Amino acid sequence: MRQRLAALVWRVVLAGGLVCxxxxxxxxxxxxxxxxxxxxxxxxxxxxxxxLAGIRRQLGLDGGPLHVLGDWLGGLVRGDAGESWISxxxxxxxxxxxxxxxxLLMGVALLVAAVTAGLxxxxxxxxxxxxxxxxxxxxxxASAVLASLPEFLVASVLATVVGVQLGWLPALGWYGFQWxxxxxxxxxxxxxxxLGRLLDDLLPGAFGEPWxxxxxxxxxxxxxxxxxxxxxxxxxLLPNLGLFVVGLTGGAVAVEQVFDIPGLGRTTLxxxxxxxxxxxxxxxxxxxxxxxxxxxxxxxxxxxxTGPALRDGALSSLHRPAPPARALPPLLYAAVLGAVVALGLxxxxxxxxxxxxxxxxxxAHPFGTDALGRDLLARVGHGALDTxxxxxxxxxxxxLAGVLLGLVPRVSGPLVDTVNAVPxxxxxxxxxxVVGGGAVTPALAVGAVAWAPLATHTAAxxxxxxxxxxxxxxxxxxxGRRYLxxxxxxxxxxxxxxxxxxxxxxxxxxxxxxLGFLGLGAQPPSPEWGLLLAENQPYxxxxxWAVLAPAAVLALLGALAVTAAGALSGPxxxxxxxxxxxxxxxxxxxxxxxxxxxxxx
Numbered sequence: 001m002r003q004r005l006a007a008l009v010w011r012v013v014l015a016g017g018l019v020c021x022x023x024x025x026x027x028x029x030x031x032x033x034x035x036x037x038x039x040x041x042x043x044x045x046x047x048x049x050x051x052l053a054g055i056r057r058q059l060g061l062d063g064g065p066l067h068v069l070g071d072w073l074g075g076l077v078r079g080d081a082g083e084s085w086i087s088x089x090x091x092x093x094x095x096x097x098x099x100x101x102x103x104l105l106m107g108v109a110l111l112v113a114a115v116t117a118g119l120x121x122x123x124x125x126x127x128x129x130x131x132x133x134x135x136x137x138x139x140x141x142a143s144a145v146l147a148s149l150p151e152f153l154v155a156s157v158l159a160t161v162v163g164v165q166l167g168w169l170p171a172l173g174w175y176g177f178q179w180x181x182x183x184x185x186x187x188x189x190x191x192x193x194x195l196g197r198l199l200d201d202l203l204p205g206a207f208g209e210p211w212x213x214x215x216x217x218x219x220x221x222x223x224x225x226x227x228x229x230x231x232x233x234x235x236x237l238l239p240n241l242g243l244f245v246v247g248l249t250g251g252a253v254a255v256e257q258v259f260d261i262p263g264l265g266r267t268t269l270x271x272x273x274x275x276x277x278x279x280x281x282x283x284x285x286x287x288x289x290x291x292x293x294x295x296x297x298x299x300x301x302x303x304x305x306t307g308p309a310l311r312d313g314a315l316s317s318l319h320r321p322a323p324p325a326r327a328l329p330p331l332l333y334a335a336v337l338g339a340v341v342a343l344g345l346x347x348x349x350x351x352x353x354x355x356x357x358x359x360x361x362x363x364a365h366p367f368g369t370d371a372l373g374r375d376l377l378a379r380v381g382h383g384a385l386d387t388x389x390x391x392x393x394x395x396x397x398x399x400l401a402g403v404l405l406g407l408v409p410r411v412s413g414p415l416v417d418t419v420n421a422v423p424x425x426x427x428x429x430x431x432x433x434v435v436g437g438g439a440v441t442p443a444l445a446v447g448a449v450a451w452a453p454l455a456t457h458t459a460a461x462x463x464x465x466x467x468x469x470x471x472x473x474x475x476x477x478x479x480g481r482r483y484l485x486x487x488x489x490x491x492x493x494x495x496x497x498x499x500x501x502x503x504x505x506x507x508x509x510x511x512x513x514x515l516g517f518l519g520l521g522a523q524p525p526s527p528e529w530g531l532l533l534a535e536n537q538p539y540x541x542x543x544x545w546a547v548l549a550p551a552a553v554l555a556l557l558g559a560l561a562v563t564a565a566g567a568l569s570g571p572x573x574x575x576x577x578x579x580x581x582x583x584x585x586x587x588x589x590x591x592x593x594x595x596x597x598x599x600x601x
Contacts, residue, residue, distance in 0.1 A: 023281055
């Protein structure tokens with residue numbers, strides 16, 4: 001009870017710190033909030049000292065940020081989120097309406113993600129049900145390409161082709177369920193591909209557990225065994241599913257911009273740009289509460305699905321050694337990506353030729369040219385230096401931070417909920433306010449949130465691995481915590497978390513690209529991939545190659561990441577039927593190894 005109370009206090013402190021920090025945003029940017037509000041209300045009105053002084057008095061800015069924050073918190077206790085600094089209307093009804101739109105979109109997107117994840121795992125389920133999986137993960141690289149497509153690019157293509165040219169579904173606005181289909185596809189397809197790969201990574205271990213072997217021996221149908229295998233793997237994925245819930249609600253800013261959806265992410269971004277503090281703080285608080293509810297729901301669902309086995313230490317380990325995938329596909333993808341980058345680096349990315357605007361691909365320009373006549377191959381190649389190196393560095397740092405924080409879930413759990421409630425776009429705005437704009441802004445913003453899924457995954461896997469039979473047996477023989485962590489838990493957990501980090505590598509590159517697409521990253525004439533997509537998006541119908549070139553390279557990066565992740569095998573130590581580790585060559589039996597744990601207890 002004391003631990004739960006401490007965790008609750010920790011969550012409240014973090015949420016309060018986040019909301020209070022956002023309340024200081026106008027003062028952190030060293031800009032006059034009255035001037036920003038005036039320009040948002042009426043851009044033509046002259047910012048005279050008298051006018052600005054009147055706005056300060058009206059908004060209560062004369063008392064400083066602490067006075068403004070205190071008034072807002074005092075009203076929040078009474079159920080009043082204040083009035084918008086821009087429109088003058090009540091904040092709470094508008095935020096609730098935006099939240100309702102985002103929740104509806106999130107629900108449909110989760111349905112799309114679930115169907116997509118099922119399709120990704122379909123071959124593994126079929127082979128496992130027929131007992132022909134052989135420990136090998138059956139998933140291909142199509143899911144990698146799907147997960148690597150930028151959400152804003154998928155949204156733009158769906159809106160242009162399906163909505164405008166074919167006219168099958170409405171593309172703009174928010175007037176009913178039909179208007180949710182295209183944006184839900186744009187959000188759900190990449191998310192479902194990631195979830196499907198994570199599930200596909202766990203299924204071979206479930207099909208190799210004793211219950212699955214016994215069920216097959218008793219003649220149970222393959223479909224029934226496959227259904228139970230999915231049920232066995234889902235608890236390890238539920239924490240990440242909770243992160244997707246919040247991400248699909250507050251992080252869908254680019255998609256909401258493309259489809260003109262009045263969702264919570266777009267509302268929060270617009271409030272941040274206009275420095276409309278009451279709306280910004282109420283929107284952020286709504287995301288924090290949603291994150292807390294999603295986390296509580298996923299934990300309850302995990303307990304219901306796992307049952308008393310988690311408490312009694314009666315689970316089997318899902319992370320068994322699997323034969324590594326073929327090394328040829330990742331080498332092939334790496335060679336193609338390296339060739340594209342090398343050919344692009346040999347060209348000038350800034351050379352202008354106005355007579356070659358939006359030219360189709362030719363031998364002279366294999367990727368075509370952009371609206372200024374610049375060679376797209378050169379810009380993609382030079383942009384790779386920024387995008388790929390930055391994404392790799394952020395992924396490595398996120399992996400290290402995620403594993404370390406995942407070892408202490410009581411500390412990282414509330415921190416993950418708070419961090420995940422803040423969209424990367426809003427983090428970028430906060431980083432810009434503190435350190436200024438530039439190419440480092442998106443790196444800091446993405447790095448500040450990239451560790452959260454890995455920490456959640458690490459904590460979830462550790463929680464289930466600690467409840468396995470071989471850990472219970474080893475602990476009963478006298479093994480201490482340090483021995484168990486170093487010799488049993490980390491070798492079982494690190495390989496799937498490392499594969500998860502590789503799967504996230506294209507997502508990190510996409511997050512950097514998304515911030516560039518929204519104008520919060522690198523600025524022209526930089527060839528950063530997100531900026532390339534943003535610059536060429538208006539010409540997608542006339543010159544589709546201008547958008548497809550950077551998108552294809554992102555998809556190639558995703559295929560490389562997934563095939564490289566599939567080539568990573570699990571821990572080398574085999575396990576006996578009772579679940580106790582066999583000694584490796586040159587090592588003593590477990591009873592002799594207990595001397596080391598006993599010394600550190």
